[in-house]
Each structure stands twice: as C-alpha cells, then as structure tokens.
Amino acid sequence: MTMNTGSKIAPRARQGAAPWSGRQSMAWGAVLAGFLLVVYLVYFWTERLAIDKLQAGGAQRLEVYVSSLENALEKYDFLPKTLELNKDVIRLLQTPDDPALVAAVNQYLEQMNAQAKSTAIYISDLNGITHAASNWRGKDSFIGDNVSFRPYAQDALRGTPGRFYGVGTTNLEPGYFFAHGIYQDGKMLGLATVKVNIESLEKRWVQGADKVMLADEHGVIFLTSVPAWKYRTLAPLAPEVGALLTQTRQYYSHKLEPIPFLSDRRLGNGARVITVRDQALPGAAAKTSSSVMTQLQLKSPRNWQFIYLSDLLQARSSAQAAAVFSCVVLGFFLLLFFYVRQRRQALAHKLRAKEQLQYAYDNLETMVAERTSELNAMTQSLSQEIAVRSQAEHKLHLTQNELFQAGKMAVLGQMSASITHELNQPLTALRTMSDNAVILLERGRLDDAKNNLATISQIAARMGAITGQLKVFARKSTTSLTSVSIPTAISNALFLVERRLQVENVHFAMHVCGDDVFALCESNRLEQVLVNLFANALDSMAGASRRALTVDVTRQDDKVLICVSDSGPGLSDEVRERLFEPFFTTKPQGVGLGLGLAISEQITRQFGGILRADNPPGGGARFTIELQIAQQEEKHV
Structure with a gap:
C-alpha cells in the first residue's frame, strides 16, 4: 500500500513543478528588486541625514562668525x-x-x-x-x-x-x-x-576640508578660508554690475572671475550640493569635491551673506557604509531564509521563536546602550557648560574689580595736582625748619631748637596722615559687605578733596541725623563713590558765582539716604537720560573718561542700593545714594 501511495504522489509533484517554477522566478525577481530598493533607500536616507547634520553644524558656525563680524564692526560705528x-x-x-x-x-x-x-x-x-x-x-x-x-x-x-x-x-x-x-x-x-x-577674521575660520566665504551684495567673495577664491564671484557678473564696480573701484585691480562650479544640485529641504574643481592641481590632474552649501544673510551690512561649504566625503562614506551594512543584513536574512526553508516545519517554528526572542534581546541592549550614551553625552555637555559659565562669571568679577580700581586711580590722577601741593608745602617747611634747627643748636638755643623739632614732628605726622589716607583709598577692595559708618566714610572721602575745597573757595556743610549712621556696604568702595560725586560737584561749580557743597545723611524706614548737592547749573533732561552710560561725559575732551558715574552706579547696585540724580528745588544738582541700614545701626536705635 505504501508503494502504491508513493507512486500516486510522485506524479502529482512532477505535474505541479512547472507552474511553481514560473511563480518562483517572479517571486525571486521581486525579492531582488526589493533588495536593491532597500539598499538605495538606506543610502539616500543616510546621506540626507548626514546633509541635514552638516547644514545644522554649518549654520551654528555661521552664527558665530556673523556675531563676531557684527561685533567687530559695531565697535567703530560711532x-x-x-x-x-x-x-x-x-x-x-x-x-x-x-x-x-x-x-x-x-x-x-x-x-x-x-x-x-x-x-x-x-x-x-x-x-x-x-x-x-x-x-x-x-x-x-x-x-x-x-x-x-x-x-x-x-x-x-x-x-x-x-x-x-x-x-x-x-x-x-x-x-x-x-x-x-x-x-x-x-x-x-x-x-x-x-x-x-577685517582680514584677521579669516584666521579664526575653519581650516581643512570645510570652506567659509563672505560675499557682498553682488556675489563677490572678499573674505574666505580658501585663498584661491578671494575676489572671485559666485556667478558671472552682469555687465551693469561690472561697470558699477569699475566706477567705484571697489576691488580696484582684481579680476572678478567666477568660481568654477561644475554642478549645483538643489535638494528638497533647501540645501544645495555643489561640486567644485580643486584649483591646487593644474589641468586634467585637478580633483573635484562636493560640498553642502549653507547660506546665512547678514542684517548689517545689508545683503552680505556668509557661505559655509561642508565636505560631503564623510557623509557619502557614511551612506556607503550604511548601504553595505544593509546589504550584509539583507544577505544574512536571505541566507537565514534558505537555511530555515531547508529545515522541517517543526524545527522552523522552534528556530523562528528563538530568533524573535534573540532579536528582542539584542534590540533591548541596543536601546539601553544608545540611551546610556546619550545620557553620558548630555552629562558631559552640561558639565562643560557649567565650567564655562563659572569661568566666565569669575572673569567678569575680576574685570569689574579691575574697573573699580582703575576708576579710583583715575580719581587720584585728577587730584594729583592738589595732592602734590599738599605735600610740597610741608616739605618746604620741613627743609626750612631743619636748617633753622641746626643754626639754633650751633648757637646754643636749645629751647628754640626743641620747639622747632616738635613742629617738624607735627608736620611729618600731617604728611603721614595724607599718604596714609591715599594708600587706604588706592588699595584694592574686598567684595564682602559689612557695617560701615557713613559719617566716617564721608570724612575719609572729604579728606581727598579738602585741598580743592580750600583753593576753589567752596563752602561745605554736612548734616547727619543722630550721632552716627551705619549702612551695609564696603567702606573703600563707598568712599570711591563719594569721591567721584564730590569731584563731579566741584567740576560743575567751576564757573558758578556761589559755590556750596552739601551732604545730608537721613534715614527712611530701613534705608540710609546720602544726598550730595551742589550749587552748579544742574542737569538737563538729555544729560539725565544718559548720565550713567559708560563713556558719556559733559566734560571737555581729555578731562574725563565718562566712567566715574557708571562705575559708581554699578558699585551701588552691588551693595543692593540705588544711585539716582535729580535737580532739587533750590537749584544745582543732587545725587542720592540709597543703602540698606546695617544690623549694627538697628542695635544702636
């Protein structure tokens, strides 16, 4: 019975072989077409992702270059x-x-x-x-x-x-x-x-395979990381444009020839892929290179544009590697298909279940590895950003301290003539009285010589007080806030302008509420602010018939108000709007830098206070420093 059954089945198998062979050929043709389509899509998709990444990187670099160029030009605009x-x-x-x-x-x-x-x-x-x-x-x-x-x-x-x-x-x-x-x-x-x-900007641009260009509104490249492209054009110039450039002599004797772009292919997302002949090799030996062009328009100067060419070699290598990898993967699955097909049905189910389990496990490991890599990269990036920000904050703090110190040195420089006079007079008296002491000793007049020496000691003490006060004022300040006696700070600042008050015949008055007032600040920097305000007040009263400088110290709730008033011409609305801008000054050129009030306002803000200016009803100008009352003051109340 078995032999008979087999003889019946075998012919049926042979009869169905011919129709199945035709369908099998069509199926394998479809598989091959799908194979090639997948490989092409992988290559195209990988290349497009690489191009998008190159565009994003080029745009980021161009933003930095644009910012650098605009900052370099804005410094000279005024x-x-x-x-x-x-x-x-x-x-x-x-x-x-x-x-x-x-x-x-x-x-x-x-x-x-x-x-x-x-x-x-x-x-x-x-x-x-x-x-x-x-x-x-x-x-x-x-x-x-x-x-x-x-x-x-x-x-x-x-x-x-x-x-x-x-x-x-x-x-x-x-x-x-x-x-x-x-x-x-x-x-x-x-x-x-x-x-x-602005040629020095080229040195900071990208070197190597990538290229950077800066072109004007006519498409003439005048800054580039490729020396051979300088004073070349992105496209042939129109006759009227060439005539205009010749008339204005904008590029003088340079020949404005176009860059030899061999092809220019536009992609759907706005990207452009161009091919350029490498000018380093002459004639037929010259090589060509393809690049992704990223363009960025400048707001100022208008119609200038930055162009960044990213080399496509790496992107195409990545796409080719992805295509090869897809071929390997597809070939692996094809061989696996042949292997599974040759097995019996029972074994095929078992292998398929095992393969699915292994695929899920491998995919899970890949996802975990990718996520871990992303988290590590993000952590490293955040750490670097924190370090950069901390370093920038430290540099800003150091720069501010140096600016405050420079402001004090500028004040001392402006008062140098008065200080020199203060020291020259005692020095002259010391020399005269020393000579007299020698003569008195020679004549035996010991009492007179003793009086002379006592006077010399007093003069030396006076000079020591002057130089000591200057040394205290000139030293670098700390950044910690403490309880400071406001009358003492005013007296120390007044000591540095005392000679000007005498020489310029200025009447000075100070009114303090109570015996003493304490504020939360730093004494040396507060004295720097007061000296700036005193010096400005004296300068504003240079041509006034009545010269009076008044300092009023009052308390308002939990604040201390220090008002410095003068009898000068006062402040106009235009001056008050720009009073605390750096480098703004109403003084003649060479007399002031315009930094004193800007530094004073910044110091007051660091104290947590306010520096403001107005014109009081009685005329002149008034500057008010508002500070926080110190805890020591509250204990004295």
Missing part, C-alpha cells in the same frame, strides 16, 4: 561722528591751508587711530579732498587723495552714514569704511572716515 567734537577738526575744514592746524589734526587722528586700533582715520572736505590723515607720516599717506568717487563718501555727503567695503586705491589694502558728515550749527563742513581691517 567713531567718525565723534571727530566733529574736536574744535581743531572744525577749524581745519574752515581754514584748510593752515599748516599748524593740519599738523595738530594729523597728530590727533594718529593718536585716535592708535587707541581705536583701526587701519586709518582721515578728514575730507565737501569735494572729497583729504586734508588730514592718521597715516600722514607714511609714504602712502591719504593726504591729498580725492575720495569723492567712493560710495561711502557720496552717502556721507548726502547726509547718511556711509558704509563700504573695498580695496584701497593708495596702498591696495582692503578694509571696511565708516564715513559720517562733520557739521557745525547744522551745516556740513566735510566728512570723517574710519577704515578698519
């Missing part, structure tokens, strides 16, 4: 306008043939250029003729040059600030130009121009 504050500059534009004025303005511009660390500063008349320049000593001096053809000069002469990047026509040195009109009584007399070299 400089041309400040030149009209110099009276010699105004007089030079009115009488340009005065050799003494030309020499004085040249030296002033040379000093300003050195302090600002710019390339050049020069003054031109309404015809664009340069009459004074900071580089007047050099053989490539700008004096006598006509800059009227430059767009920045034309903009400034029209009454708008001139901004322009170009190559210098005198010494072929590129730079960014800031120009502003010089006015007197609303009438334009000429223009001031500051030239700044």
Whole structure:
C-alpha cells in the first residue's frame, strides 16, 4: 500500500513543478528588486541625514562668525561722528591751508587711530579732498587723495552714514569704511572716515576640508578660508554690475572671475550640493569635491551673506557604509531564509521563536546602550557648560574689580595736582625748619631748637596722615559687605578733596541725623563713590558765582539716604537720560573718561542700593545714594 501511495504522489509533484517554477522566478525577481530598493533607500536616507547634520553644524558656525563680524564692526560705528567734537577738526575744514592746524589734526587722528586700533582715520572736505590723515607720516599717506568717487563718501555727503567695503586705491589694502558728515550749527563742513581691517577674521575660520566665504551684495567673495577664491564671484557678473564696480573701484585691480562650479544640485529641504574643481592641481590632474552649501544673510551690512561649504566625503562614506551594512543584513536574512526553508516545519517554528526572542534581546541592549550614551553625552555637555559659565562669571568679577580700581586711580590722577601741593608745602617747611634747627643748636638755643623739632614732628605726622589716607583709598577692595559708618566714610572721602575745597573757595556743610549712621556696604568702595560725586560737584561749580557743597545723611524706614548737592547749573533732561552710560561725559575732551558715574552706579547696585540724580528745588544738582541700614545701626536705635 505504501508503494502504491508513493507512486500516486510522485506524479502529482512532477505535474505541479512547472507552474511553481514560473511563480518562483517572479517571486525571486521581486525579492531582488526589493533588495536593491532597500539598499538605495538606506543610502539616500543616510546621506540626507548626514546633509541635514552638516547644514545644522554649518549654520551654528555661521552664527558665530556673523556675531563676531557684527561685533567687530559695531565697535567703530560711532567713531567718525565723534571727530566733529574736536574744535581743531572744525577749524581745519574752515581754514584748510593752515599748516599748524593740519599738523595738530594729523597728530590727533594718529593718536585716535592708535587707541581705536583701526587701519586709518582721515578728514575730507565737501569735494572729497583729504586734508588730514592718521597715516600722514607714511609714504602712502591719504593726504591729498580725492575720495569723492567712493560710495561711502557720496552717502556721507548726502547726509547718511556711509558704509563700504573695498580695496584701497593708495596702498591696495582692503578694509571696511565708516564715513559720517562733520557739521557745525547744522551745516556740513566735510566728512570723517574710519577704515578698519577685517582680514584677521579669516584666521579664526575653519581650516581643512570645510570652506567659509563672505560675499557682498553682488556675489563677490572678499573674505574666505580658501585663498584661491578671494575676489572671485559666485556667478558671472552682469555687465551693469561690472561697470558699477569699475566706477567705484571697489576691488580696484582684481579680476572678478567666477568660481568654477561644475554642478549645483538643489535638494528638497533647501540645501544645495555643489561640486567644485580643486584649483591646487593644474589641468586634467585637478580633483573635484562636493560640498553642502549653507547660506546665512547678514542684517548689517545689508545683503552680505556668509557661505559655509561642508565636505560631503564623510557623509557619502557614511551612506556607503550604511548601504553595505544593509546589504550584509539583507544577505544574512536571505541566507537565514534558505537555511530555515531547508529545515522541517517543526524545527522552523522552534528556530523562528528563538530568533524573535534573540532579536528582542539584542534590540533591548541596543536601546539601553544608545540611551546610556546619550545620557553620558548630555552629562558631559552640561558639565562643560557649567565650567564655562563659572569661568566666565569669575572673569567678569575680576574685570569689574579691575574697573573699580582703575576708576579710583583715575580719581587720584585728577587730584594729583592738589595732592602734590599738599605735600610740597610741608616739605618746604620741613627743609626750612631743619636748617633753622641746626643754626639754633650751633648757637646754643636749645629751647628754640626743641620747639622747632616738635613742629617738624607735627608736620611729618600731617604728611603721614595724607599718604596714609591715599594708600587706604588706592588699595584694592574686598567684595564682602559689612557695617560701615557713613559719617566716617564721608570724612575719609572729604579728606581727598579738602585741598580743592580750600583753593576753589567752596563752602561745605554736612548734616547727619543722630550721632552716627551705619549702612551695609564696603567702606573703600563707598568712599570711591563719594569721591567721584564730590569731584563731579566741584567740576560743575567751576564757573558758578556761589559755590556750596552739601551732604545730608537721613534715614527712611530701613534705608540710609546720602544726598550730595551742589550749587552748579544742574542737569538737563538729555544729560539725565544718559548720565550713567559708560563713556558719556559733559566734560571737555581729555578731562574725563565718562566712567566715574557708571562705575559708581554699578558699585551701588552691588551693595543692593540705588544711585539716582535729580535737580532739587533750590537749584544745582543732587545725587542720592540709597543703602540698606546695617544690623549694627538697628542695635544702636
């Protein structure tokens, strides 16, 4: 029976073999097509992810470069306008043939250029003729040059600030130009121009396979990490653009030829993939490289754009590795399929269950490893950020302390003449009385000599008090807040301006509520604030017929109010709005830096207090320091 059954089954198997062979070929064709499709999708997906990552990294770097460029240019934006504050500059534009004025303005511009660390500063008349320049000593001096053809000069002469990047026509040195009109009584007399070299920014840009470019509104590249691309264009220039650049001589003698882009492929997410011929190898030996282009438009200067080219070699290598890996994985599963198919049905179920269990276990380990890696990376990043922030906070604290110390040194410098007078008089008296003591001893007049020596001792003690007070004022302060006697701090500060009060015939009065008042602050820095306020008050009363300086110390709830009033002209609304801005001053040029009130206001804020200014009803100006009452004061109440 078995043999008969087998003979019946075998033919049926042979009869079904032909139809199954056709279906099997179609199935294997579909499997092969799916295999190739998966490999292509893995390659495409991996490459697109790598391109997106390159774009994000390029955009982050461009943000840093844009910020660096804009900060570098903003430092000089105000400089041309400040030149009209110099009276010699105004007089030079009115009488340009005065050799003494030309020499004085040249030296002033040379000093300003050195302090600002710019390339050049020069003054031109309404015809664009340069009459004074900071580089007047050099053989490539700008004096006598006509800059009227430059767009920045034309903009400034029209009454708008001139901004322009170009190559210098005198010494072929590129730079960014800031120009502003010089006015007197609303009438334009000429223009001031500051030239700044921004070429040093290239040194901080990415080196290696990635490339960075900065192009102007016409697509001309003037800063780049690739020297061969400097003064090349992103695309051929239109004839009218070329004529305009020739007229303005923006790039002078440089040939503005386009970069040889071999291809430019745009992707769906806004990315661009370009292929460029490597200029390092000549002729047929030159290599080509593909890059992802990331562009970022600048707000100022307008229409400039940063371009970052990220090399695609690594991205394509990653995509190829992913495609190979997918081939290996698919091949592995294909071989596994053949292996499982050759097994019997019972064994196939067992192996499939084991494989699924192993896959779940491997996937779990992978997820745990990936999550652990992400957490470690995040922890490391947070640790680095905390360290950077702590270091920045420490540097800021050190810088503030040095700024406060510099402010005290500036005050001591302004009072140097008075201090010198205070010490010269006792020194002269010491010398005279010492000579007299020798004569008296020779003559045997011991009592008179003894009186002389006692007077000398008193004078020496007086000089010691002066130098001791200066030493206390000049020493660096601590940052801890303590209970400070306000009358004592006022007396110490008053000691440093006492000579000015006597010489300038200023009446001083101090009113303190109660015997003593204590506030939470730091004594040395509070004295620095008081000395600044006293010195400013004395300066404001320089031309006043009545000179009076008054200090009132009162208590208001849990606050101590220290009011410093003078009989000067008071504060205008415009001055009060900018009173505590750094480098703002109403004093003549060279007399003050404009930092005293800014430093004083910051010191008061560090005490947890307030420094404000107003005009009292009786005239003059009044500055009020509001501080917290110290615990020691509360115990005395």
